[in-house]
Amino acid sequence: MWIYRWKQIGLYIFNFHHSLVFNIMFDLVIKDGNVVTADGVFKADIAVDDGKIVQLARKIEEHSEKVIDASGLLVLPGGIDGHTHFQLNYNGVMTADDFYTGTVAAAFGGITTVIDFVTPSSKSYIDEFLMRRGEAEGRAVVDFGLHFIVTDVSEERLKDLEVLAREYGVSSFKIFTAYRRRGLMLDDGSILELMKLCRALGALLLVHCENEEMINRLVDRYLSKGCVGPEYHALSRPAYVEAEAVRRVGFMAGLAGCRVLVVHLSSGQGLEAVKELKRSGVRMYVETCPHYLVFSDEVYRRPDGAKFIMSPPLKGVEDRRMLWEGVSKGVIDVVGSDHACFNSEQKLRPSRFTEIPGGVAGVEHIIPVLYTLGVRRGLIGLADLVRLTSYNPARIYGLYPSKGTLMPGSQADIVIFNPSLRIRLTRENLHSNLDHSIYEDITAEGHIQHTIVRGELVVEDRQFVGRRGHGKYIQRQTENPPTI
Numbered sequence: 001m002w003i004y005r006w007k008q009i010g011l012y013i014f015n016f017h018h019s020l021v022f023n024i025m026f027d028l029v030i031k032d033g034n035v036v037t038a039d040g041v042f043k044a045d046i047a048v049d050d051g052k053i054v055q056l057a058r059k060i061e062e063h064s065e066k067v068i069d070a071s072g073l074l075v076l077p078g079g080i081d082g083h084t085h086f087q088l089n090y091n092g093v094m095t096a097d098d099f100y101t102g103t104v105a106a107a108f109g110g111i112t113t114v115i116d117f118v119t120p121s122s123k124s125y126i127d128e129f130l131m132r133r134g135e136a137e138g139r140a141v142v143d144f145g146l147h148f149i150v151t152d153v154s155e156e157r158l159k160d161l162e163v164l165a166r167e168y169g170v171s172s173f174k175i176f177t178a179y180r181r182r183g184l185m186l187d188d189g190s191i192l193e194l195m196k197l198c199r200a201l202g203a204l205l206l207v208h209c210e211n212e213e214m215i216n217r218l219v220d221r222y223l224s225k226g227c228v229g230p231e232y233h234a235l236s237r238p239a240y241v242e243a244e245a246v247r248r249v250g251f252m253a254g255l256a257g258c259r260v261l262v263v264h265l266s267s268g269q270g271l272e273a274v275k276e277l278k279r280s281g282v283r284m285y286v287e288t289c290p291h292y293l294v295f296s297d298e299v300y301r302r303p304d305g306a307k308f309i310m311s312p313p314l315k316g317v318e319d320r321r322m323l324w325e326g327v328s329k330g331v332i333d334v335v336g337s338d339h340a341c342f343n344s345e346q347k348l349r350p351s352r353f354t355e356i357p358g359g360v361a362g363v364e365h366i367i368p369v370l371y372t373l374g375v376r377r378g379l380i381g382l383a384d385l386v387r388l389t390s391y392n393p394a395r396i397y398g399l400y401p402s403k404g405t406l407m408p409g410s411q412a413d414i415v416i417f418n419p420s421l422r423i424r425l426t427r428e429n430l431h432s433n434l435d436h437s438i439y440e441d442i443t444a445e446g447h448i449q450h451t452i453v454r455g456e457l458v459v460e461d462r463q464f465v466g467r468r469g470h471g472k473y474i475q476r477q478t479e480n481p482p483t484i
């Protein structure tokens with residue numbers, strides 16, 4: 001605070017006398033980096049003051065409180081992971097990460113904003129939202145937003161959603177076309193009703209796309225034959241259950257005229273459906289996750305196959321190749337983590353695949369994985385990396401231009417990435433509270449050196465220097481004005 005006051009006084013005197021004596025201009029200058037935005041790569045210095053980017057120029061010579069030498073490094077807009085599940089109770093089992101450990105892992109992975117979820121119970125949707133926001137406030141070290149999971153479209157609930165979107169910055173809702181037994185599934189009639197509200201509000205609808213009835217038939221058949229291993233999780237949720245639900249949701253979104261985002265796309269068939277729907281004018285976005293770009297379904301036959309259980313499950317090698325193609329050709333809009341991780345004992349103890357808590361870690365892997373397997377192999381460029389992890393999520397989730405880019409006026413969420421680092425993604429080198437790493441055979445060829453959230457260093461030279469509670473709740477915009 002004192003420094004800030006002095007700087008104001010200094011600035012005033014500087015302006016008044018044109019003197020250089022009090023010329024402490026900025027909080028932070030990042031010098032000589034290769035700045036990457038969704039438009040390309042260029043050499044520039046970046047000046048940060050009061051949590052925002054105030055200047056971006058080839059050379060910034062003015063004095064600054066702190067200078068980071070970024071020569072030979074990449075300077076990226078902070079990553080936005082629109083899909084995390086921290087501090088989540090899954091059928092009585094808690095995730096390994098809460099909002100503190102989860103966001104520490106995020107910061108080490110170059111993610112400066114996460115969007116998590118509110119899961120409703122019997123309380124009012126507003127109360128449920130306030131409670132969830134309270135769980136993250138005071139814990140998160142990076143900024144956070146919240147999507148609201150909708151399981152009921154009664155008049156009262158729809159009114160609450162309107163209030164959440166308009167007054168609390170909850171500009172996106174999430175629904176499930178599966179998980180009836182967990183009370184999360186919404187029927188098609190209710191989905192269409194909710195889509196109409198989304199269109200009226202300019203809100204985004206996130207959809208978990210899998211066909212519930214088809215899955216249940218297959219699950220019951222395998223269980224009745226005594227087929228209980230992790231591989232049957234994948235076999236009971238084949239690609240077509242995803243593709244069917246994507247098409248159905250896309251059809252309804254077309255009818256209602258609302259924007260939908262298919263979360264965690266896992267299959268080539270699903271991708272084909274998305275392509276066709278986009279081509280036909282449906283306002284559909286799609287996310288995939290790092291695990292679908294790294295692994296394929298043969299891992300379910302490993303002794304620790306249960307650790308790879310998530311829904312939708314991993315698909316075949318050809319699906320993985322097609323997803324990479326979708327990423328490189330811009331059909332896939334965002335890469336989010338679906339970070340929902342459970343310790344080894346919780347994953348390995350259940351004897352039947354239906355009882356294994358679903359979800360894996362990923363918030364720390366998005367950027368290193370896309371860089372190592374995407375940029376290094378020439379499948380995507382650096383601008384694509386930024387588009388997938390920051391620019392597109394900011395645009396789609398209602399955070400742009402305060403986040404998602406590096407330009408004067410934007411919040412100073414900045415990641416300084418070192419292409420020379422070699423870090424094997426073992427448990428020891430990661431920062432989640434999880435007790436294992438399914439990525440341990442992979443070595444990142446390049447990783448995050450520093451992470452800055454609204455002007456404050458949270459990770460410096462791969463050491464945590466952040467502060468519990470630094471992360472703020474971010475009100476997100478609806479599409480404004482909504483297209484009618």
Ligand SMILES: [Zn+2]
Pocket residue numbers: 083085338
């Ligand atoms: Zn999820």
